[in-house]
Amino acid sequence: MARRSLALLLVAGLALAGVMGQPSELLNQLSAATPGSLTTAIYFPEHPTKQFPAGDVITAVISAHNDASKAYNLTAIVASLNSPMDFSMYIQNFTHQVYFKELPAGQEVSLEYKFRLAPQVPTRDFSVAVHLVYEEMGTPSFYSNTVFNGTVEVVEKPRLIDTEGLFMGAMIIGTTGLIAYWAFSNAGDKFGMKKAAGKKKVRAEAVAFDEDEWVKGTPYDVDKRRRAAAAGKGAKQ
Numbered sequence: 038m039a040r041r042s043l044a045l046l047l048v049a050g051l052a053l054a055g056v057m058g059q060p061s062e063l064l065n066q067l068s069a070a071t072p073g074s075l076t077t078a079i080y081f082p083e084h085p086t087k088q089f090p091a092g093d094v095i096t097a098v099i100s101a102h103n104d105a106s107k108a109y110n111l112t113a114i115v116a117s118l119n120s121p122m123d124f125s126m127y128i129q130n131f132t133h134q135v136y137f138k139e140l141p142a143g144q145e146v147s148l149e150y151k152f153r154l155a156p157q158v159p160t161r162d163f164s165v166a167v168h169l170v171y172e173e174m175g176t177p178s179f180y181s182n183t184v185f186n187g188t189v190e191v192v193e194k195p196r197l198i199d200t201e202g203l204f205m206g207a208m209i210i211g212t213t214g215l216i217a218y219w220a221f222s223n224a225g226d227k228f229g230m231k232k233a234a235g236k237k238k239v240r241a242e243a244v245a246f247d248e249d250e251w252v253k254g255t256p257y258d259v260d261k262r263r264r265a266a267a268a269g270k271g272a273k274q
Contacts, residue, residue, distance in 0.1 A: 074104060074105045075109065076101070077100065077169060077184045078099070079097055079098070079100075079184045080100075083095070087187070087188075087189040088189070090193065090194040091191050091192070091194055092153075092156035092194050093153070093154060094151055095152055095153070096150075096151050097149070097151070097167065099147065099148045099169065099184050100146070101140060101145065101147075101148070101169065101171075103140045103144055103145070107174065108139060108141045110138070110140070110171060110174055111137075111138040111169065111171045112136065112137060113133050113134060113170045114167065114170070114184075115170065116131040117131060117166050118131070119165070119166060120164065124164060124166075129154070129155055131152035132153075140171075160191050161190075161191060162188050164186070164187065165186075165189050166185065167185040169181070
């Protein structure tokens, strides 16, 4: 219990130093990792190219292998965003995470660490430092292992909806629709009149018929011929 309280005080001190912008003061007070004690590696599964969008939560997977013959307690992970020109200039200190994960000799473990870049961080290259704080079981000694200290690129967070693209698309569709409507209206006026005239002509031809052909062979036709013949004889006399 006393060991855990001491570790919590250490982590609280690291967090407070991070808020004040000088976490290196406490980190420097910790002993450097003993050669041959821990082998560490880090991987950013969602950002393997180390391009971090401003405002995003970044996930880091840290693996640690105990190369020593004694057990270690992986206490916490702390990280910071630093100026690439001056490592002592802290731009942002990320939230620390406590683990208290025991790592027996010869064993390996993976830890997940998440940190969030502030949305107002400008898009440019920065330096990110990630430190693993651990202790030797049964002793009051704490150590710091620098897991990552390299350059990353802060990029603009991609927008879910491109409002400018939507506006341009709407303008193009609207303009195309107006042009199509204008062309269709003009074509309709020209071809519509000819079509109407054509219909009238067909209708006139349809009602025109030969009356003689229509009544030929009927009693009306016979009577009409007789009257015409009689009228012809009367005209001769």
